[in-house]
Amino acid sequence: MIATDVHESLRQNVRRMVDARIRPNAIEVDELAEFPERSMAAFRELELLGLAYPPELGGGGGDLISQVIVLEEVARACASSASILLTSWAALTPIIAFGSDALKQEVVPKIAAGEQLASFCLTEPGGGSDLPGLKTRAERVDGGWRLHGHKRFISNAQHSEWYAVLARSGAPKEAAFGVFLVHKDDPGLSFGAQEKKMGMRGFPTADVILDEVFVPDAHVVGDPARGYSYMMDTLTYTRPLVGAHALGIAQGALDASIGYTAGRTQFGSSISKFQMVREMVSDMMTAVEAARSLLYRSAEIAPVNDERARAFASMAKVFCSDTAMKVTTDAVQLHGGNGYMRDYQVERMMRDAKVTQIWEGTNHIQKLLISKYAYTTI
Ligand SMILES: Cc1cc2nc3c(=O)[nH]c(=O)nc-3n(C[C@H](O)[C@H](O)[C@H](O)COP(=O)(O)OP(=O)(O)OC[C@H]3O[C@@H](n4cnc5c(N)ncnc54)[C@H](O)[C@@H]3O)c2cc1C
Missing domain, CATH: 1.20.140.10 (Butyryl-CoA Dehydrogenase, subunit A, domain 3)
Incomplete structure (x- = not known):
């Protein structure tokens, strides 16, 4: 088995926390379709939001198996609560792998501390499967990029501080895309209504609308043509x-x-x-x-x-x-x-x-x- 004793001890700790703090609220989280604040508080106390980030960014230095174990244990009792972790972890993955040190220092520590969340914006109203066909465009301007487009079904929307947006950074037929990090207070960013869902009702899903949002060069992840x-x-x-x-x-x-x-x-x-x-x-x-x-x-x-x-x-x-x-x-x-x-x-x-x-x-x-x-x- 790939999981070590350290992983098993993590599993037992998370299981205890889930039984005490998350499982008892799972029915209510679904019924009320409300953001699971009590789960967030528990995640913060166990320092789970930063589990896999490097210690110098305030994280726990864990590996992918650790993340797998935590998601298994939380989703076993409350899938909505686990989705909060899943979404934020997914959104930060390209930043950790390809972002500049300055960008990581600006974004990761507060998320690792559980003070902020992040979202991942790929899907658009025109489709999610045909990712290369996406329409959101990023236009080069002085000091950065201007983003215009519409992202659909975005998890944690409105609750996240940061949105990792995949946008077309070259000419319409060119296969150049960038990953742009948009802050929720950036002028021009707005949200659609909360979706009413079949399941996963305890975590938010909404459209993210980008109306000529300026993204400074410092908030571009790596090379804007390699997104x-x-x-x-x-x-x-x-x-x-x-x-x-x-x-x-x-x-x-x-x-x-x-x-x-x-x-x-x-x-x-x-x-x-x-x-x-x-x-x-x-x-x-x-x-x-x-x-x-x-x-x-x-x-x-x-x-x-x-x-x-x-x-x-x-x-x-x-x-x-x-x-x-x-x-x-x-x-x-x-x-x-x-x-x-x-x-x-x-x-x-x-x-x-x-x-x-x-x-x-x-x-x-x-x-x-x-x-x-x-x-x-x-
Ligand atoms: C609750 C929820 C949360 C989500 N959260 C996020 C998020 O945080 N960020 C984000 O970017 N997206 C998010 N999504 C979007 C999700 O990733 C897309 O819905 C998914 O990728 C499918 O895209 P689509 O809905 O446009 O369906 P379509 O692409 O229109 O597909 C419709 C059907 O056609 C099939 N199909 C399409 N193309 C092919 C093909 N070439 N061959 C065979 N079959 C095909 C599909 O499999 C599907 O059955 C979320 C969706 C939901 C429901």
Whole structure:
């Protein structure tokens, strides 16, 4: 197993915090569709927002496996709360990897301290899958760039201080893109209405509108013509994180199903004694453990960041999210009518699981990437 004793001790600490501070609020967070401030307070106390950043930037110096473990454990109880961490971690990945030292010093320490959050802005109303077709443009002006465009379905929108925006920095047909860091107080930045979602209701999603927003050169990440390749590198790290988030949901649904079937009686016997029930639980557990193995493998090789690592990141994202959807659906089935009711949590997990097959590149798009890699191996 790739996880070390240090990782296991992190898992136990986070699990204790989740049981005490996050699990008890999970139903309410979903029902009220409110930002989970109590989860944020708990993340701050355990210094989780800065977990993987270098110590000189106020971070904990953790690795990708540590992030995977934290997301699994938080999403196991409350996927909305885990999404707050996932989004901020994903948004800072290109800045940590490609940003200037001055930019990192300006942005990272406050996020590491849990005082601020960051968002990741790729998708537009015209589409999320066709990323090279994006329309948001960055025009060169004196001392910086002027951004104009519209980003759709942005996680943590309005709650984040910083927005990492992918925009076209060359001529319309040129394949030049930059990553621009926009501050929430920059003139010209505004937000659409909060989306009303099927699941993940406890964390915010809204459009980000850029109306001639000036971004100084100091807030451009690396080379303004290489943003697309920065994002592709970033996704090798962030797709395992999306997989970990999905796997946590699946694990939570499996836990709930084992507990419920052990306690529920029909025909004078625990339903856990019925072979068809046992088969379902066995298939769920096998899928969860298979997903975990692939996920940890993808996290282990992500730092290599070659074609294979990218394909593994996509495989982990697909397998963990498909597992989350299947396992949560089966969990509702195993709970019978109770599974359909909000009090029993598994219906929330099923609603939360769906988006993991859609965001960060739909599973169709991941399969295109995996198959492209497959044909390079012959
Ligand atoms: C709750 C939520 C939060 C989100 N958060 C963020 C965020 O923080 N930042 C961000 O940038 N985006 C975010 N997104 C957007 C998300 O990444 C996109 O929705 C996703 O990439 C799909 O893009 P789309 O919605 O435009 O669907 P489309 O691209 O229009 O796809 C529609 C369907 O067509 C399929 N399809 C498209 N092209 C192909 C192809 N070539 N081959 C086969 N099938 C194809 C897709 O798989 C899908 O089934 C979020 C979305 C949601 C729902």
